[in-house]
Ligand code: 5GP
């Protein structure tokens with residue numbers, strides 16, 4: 001399609017668990033939602049919506065469309081709440097510059113979602129809509145998987161709760177036994193589908209990414 005990259009096959013909505021991610025933030029800084037105690041009761045927040053190929057690879061940085069915050073000014077309240085940056089400092093963009101987490105995600109991933117999503121405003125609006133429609137935190141809470149610094153939960157139970165709710169298998173990414181990310185996958189019409197479909201040589205890559213231990217935790221954010 002554009003930039004010589006072929007059209008993607010499906011979307012992954014990457015969500016992050018602040019209680020796990022924030023543990024690796026060494027220095028507090030005003031730009032960092034961990035330090036501001038955002039999402040303190042703990043819920044999954046948005047990392048990004050990623051166009052992927054079925055073989056386990058993905059396109060990146062597909063057009064020269066630079067992020068412009070003015071285009072999403074009507075969405076900022078929702079984005080600040082549900083798509084906060086949990087890192088300190090700025091993120092690199094596709095062209096060697098520095099920008100916000102949102103700029104990074106739009107330029108690296110959003111620009112590759114053509115022709116399903118054609119502009120920056122549609123990308124961010126779509127991500128918020130999909131995030132609200134498939135409320136992972138609510139599904140896990142209702143299944144008894146509540147944020148805790150003492151409990152550990154069976155990985156299979158968490159996966160089953162998501163499968164029962166959305167009829168598709170998510171992908172989990174852990175850090176030191178805690179859930180750091182949960183990915184939900186979608187066909188181009190945003191019907192849910194399984195995430196890990198890779199075949200052949202990419203199987204290793206995909207299964208190593210989802211290698212959480214059999215019992216995992218969903219830690220609450222502890223301010224430092
Ligand atoms: P990590 O090495 O932390 O898993 O991923 C680093 C970056 O590579 C992510 O922030 C994301 O931009 C990209 N990435 C990792 N895995 C995937 C994937 O499965 N699909 C896509 N589209 N990008 C990914």
Ligand code: 5GP
Nearest residue numbers: 016047048084085086087091092101104108
């Ligand atoms: P990806 O892993 O999607 O390529 O991009 C992650 C980039 O965004 C990194 O450069 C990282 O420093 C920056 N970033 C800013 N805020 C966050 C955040 O809350 N979570 C993650 N995973 N990366 C963030």
